[in-house]
Amino acid sequence: MPATPPSKPAARRRAATRPESGPGLGDGPLYLGLQRSLARSLAERRWPPGSALPSETRLAAEHRVSIGTVRKAIDALVAGGMLVRRQGRGTFVASHTPDRLLFHFFHVVARDAPAASPRELPSTRLLSFRHARAGAGVAEALAIAPAARVLRVENLLHLQGRAVLFDEITVAAARFPRLDRARLERREGTIYGLYESDYGIDVVRSTERLSAVACPARIARLLGLAPGDPVLRIRRVAYGWGDRPVEHRVSWVDTRTHEYLSDLWKRGPDPRG
Amino acid sequence: MPATPPSKPAARRRAATRPESGPGLGDGPLYLGLQRSLARSLAERRWPPGSALPSETRLAAEHRVSIGTVRKAIDALVAGGMLVRRQGRGTFVASHTPDRLLFHFFHVVARDAPAASPRELPSTRLLSFRHARAGAGVAEALAIAPAARVLRVENLLHLQGRAVLFDEITVAAARFPRLDRARLERREGTIYGLYESDYGIDVVRSTERLSAVACPARIARLLGLAPGDPVLRIRRVAYGWGDRPVEHRVSWVDTRTHEYLSDLWKRGPDPRG
DNA sequence: TTCGATTTGTTCGTATGTATT
DNA sequence: TAATACATACGAACAAATCGA
Numbered sequence A, B: 001m002p003a004t005p006p007s008k009p010a011a012r013r014r015a016a017t018r019p020e021s022g023p024g025l026g027d028g029p030l031y032l033g034l035q036r037s038l039a040r041s042l043a044e045r046r047w048p049p050g051s052a053l054p055s056e057t058r059l060a061a062e063h064r065v066s067i068g069t070v071r072k073a074i075d076a077l078v079a080g081g082m083l084v085r086r087q088g089r090g091t092f093v094a095s096h097t098p099d100r101l102l103f104h105f106f107h108v109v110a111r112d113a114p115a116a117s118p119r120e121l122p123s124t125r126l127l128s129f130r131h132a133r134a135g136a137g138v139a140e141a142l143a144i145a146p147a148a149r150v151l152r153v154e155n156l157l158h159l160q161g162r163a164v165l166f167d168e169i170t171v172a173a174a175r176f177p178r179l180d181r182a183r184l185e186r187r188e189g190t191i192y193g194l195y196e197s198d199y200g201i202d203v204v205r206s207t208e209r210l211s212a213v214a215c216p217a218r219i220a221r222l223l224g225l226a227p228g229d230p231v232l233r234i235r236r237v238a239y240g241w242g243d244r245p246v247e248h249r250v251s252w253v254d255t256r257t258h259e260y261l262s263d264l265w266k267r268g269p270d271p272r273g
Numbered sequence C: 001t002t003c004g005a006t007t008t009g010t011t012c013g014t015a016t017g018t019a020t021t
Numbered sequence D: 001t002a003a004t005a006c007a008t009a010c011g012a013a014c015a016a017a018t019c020g021a
Helices: A030-044 A055-065 A067-079 A098-105 A135-140 A181-186 A191-199 A216-221 B029-041 B055-065 B067-079 B099-104 B134-141 B181-185 B191-199 B217-223
Strands: A085-086 A089-093 A108-110 A123-133 A149-159 A162-172 A205-214 A230-238 A245-253 A258-262 B083-086 B090-093 B109-111 B123-131 B149-159 B162-172 B207-215 B230-239 B245-253 B258-262
Touching: A030 A055, A030 A067, A055 A067, A067 A085, A098 A108, A123 A181, A135 A162, A135 A245, A162 A216, A191 B029, A205 B207, A216 A230, A230 A258, A230 B230, B029 B055, B029 B067, B055 B067, B067 B083, B123 B181, B134 B162, B162 B217, B181 B191, B217 B230, B230 B258
Parallel strands: none
Antiparallel strands: A085 A089, A108 A258, A123 A149, A149 A162, A162 A245, A205 A230, A205 B230, A205 B258, A230 A245, A230 B207, A258 B207, B083 B090, B109 B258, B123 B149, B149 B162, B162 B245, B207 B230, B230 B245
């Protein structure tokens, strides 16, 4: 028996990588096309956060690809934090729970805390909510006009009962209609959860730039520092689907008792023997 | 025809996930066992940095697993930065080239530089090389005794022709015998490349903790700052195979012209539609 | 409690495309 | 051109987790 003959000889739409595009997955490898297609569906809220995607079997049938191709497409979105797999249950759209915040977006921890130790969720106190104009720097980060209206929120964050971090958040007012101080204060969960639930805006990634600066007097007062004391300043831009900027945030951190932890690993099974 | 009958009905060593361990891959899923096995081989320098691993076909045959399982094991090591795939050529052991330094370990960039812009490699000037004792903090980080002998190196790093960063590097003297100032100064490539080529010690990951501090007088002089000016201090611990600490490093960064960039993404095809 | 249906997780094997030498 | 190596794709079978009947 010279090896099993091609028991499934033909009838497939394509052999392996296909030079032409299939029905509607775009060009390039199939799994990338499917990945883009799924990302687009997620951006359009076809499956809202927290809900389950169709099973891999169904997705494979609907898109006319094999289940292995579906898995590879989903793998990338799971690695990017947009989807969550649960064996025996299904694949779910990631939601902005406190857990996700801690894992993906909040990097300030108690000094000398082990990298793998459980992190503490900060408690937030809203200090101010104002309407303003973007200005040059924020405008560039948010890809809006410098004169565009923005909302500016100031928060004081506590860790271990201590004021550690002052946040200045700026978002385009046009994207968050009717957002007001009351709504912010009575929210449950994180601000990103509010963006998600009230406005259908998902933050999917962020970049942060850190520098050391002399603490402004007002912030020093809030953090219990002397004016001019060194503080860690973090400028974060948070992006949504399609790399569209959603939020500009500047944080000032009192690093006497806390610090910024940049691990850069811990995803999937540890690849170090 | 009720679907192709199982044309390959038996003879496999195992069916799917196997409760028992195979030849020597340990417990758990096969691909994890293989991943650990490969990591161990890499740690033992079975294939030196820059060299090619056996082909996936060969690895599959040697370990008596399918090629898909081999690919999954290698995928994780590639994601961790220990291996590099090159289509048509093979899979290679990652070496500590300047490129790898920039991508995985060096995060200081010019202010407001786009996140995706090409980064600049710093030029290094060695300021001092001394023998010393570890002391409490370093000892804990390096998992050695506080009285253990260490080597301490001070470097001044320039970016865009400007002194931007002061480095204080500490390693256990026992692991780097006969390392001296002359060898450090005449090295080509990065310090991690020297660890690799001269001592067979690979840095595979690092954690960094950032805080803002008042600049010590001596460092201020070197960086062109006034004593007490805010500087960004980075405490890095670099780890080798098996999460063994290799190096303790404290960096002081002048963040008037440069900043620390924490992207946390950009690996693999972008999962955002 | 047991059992079956459903869904993801793991493994195998094969075929073919694409890049390199 | 031929051989080799990784990349993509398909499909099948079984394991493990989950949930509800």
